[in-house]
Amino acid sequence: MNRNLLIELLEDGEQVSLYSPHFEGEEYSEFEKFLLTYKDDYPNDVRQLVYRLDIIKRDGAADRHFRYEGTRRDRVMALPSHMETTSLRL
Numbered sequence: 001m002n003r004n005l006l007i008e009l010l011e012d013g014e015q016v017s018l019y020s021p022h023f024e025g026e027e028y029s030e031f032e033k034f035l036l037t038y039k040d041d042y043p044n045d046v047r048q049l050v051y052r053l054d055i056i057k058r059d060g061a062a063d064r065h066f067r068y069e070g071t072r073r074d075r076v077m078a079l080p081s082h083m084e085t086t087s088l089r090l
Contacts, residue, residue, distance in 0.1 A: 013057025038088055045088040052079050 004024035010031060011018045020031035028036065039046050056065050063077075069089075070076030078089040 011057060015060035016057050018053060018057065042088050049079055049088060 006022045006024055007019050008022040008029045009017060010020050010029065018031075020029035022029040026033075035046060035050075052065060066077035066079060067089075068076070069078045
C-alpha cells in the first residue's frame with residue numbers, strides 16, 4: 001500500500017521551524033502521534049522533549065542540544081542531549 005507523505009509545519013520559531021511527517025489521510029502528524037502515544041506513560045520525558053524543542057526554536061539547532069545516534073560523519077542525532085536522561089528519544 002502506497003501512501004503519500006506530506007511534511008507539515010508544526011511551529012515557526014525564532015531560529016528554527018519544526019516540521020513533522022504527516023501521512024495523507026491521517027488525522028495526526030507523526031510527531032503528534034508520538035506525543036499522544038507517550039504522554040500518559042512518560043509525562044516527564046514528553047515534557048523534557050517539548051522543553052528542549054522550545055529552546056531549539058528560540059536559540060537554534062546547535063549540536064549541544066542533541067546526542068549522536070550514529071557516527072559524527074552521518075550526522076544522525078536525537079533528542080535529548082547526552083546531558084539529560086529520558087526513556088524517550090526523538
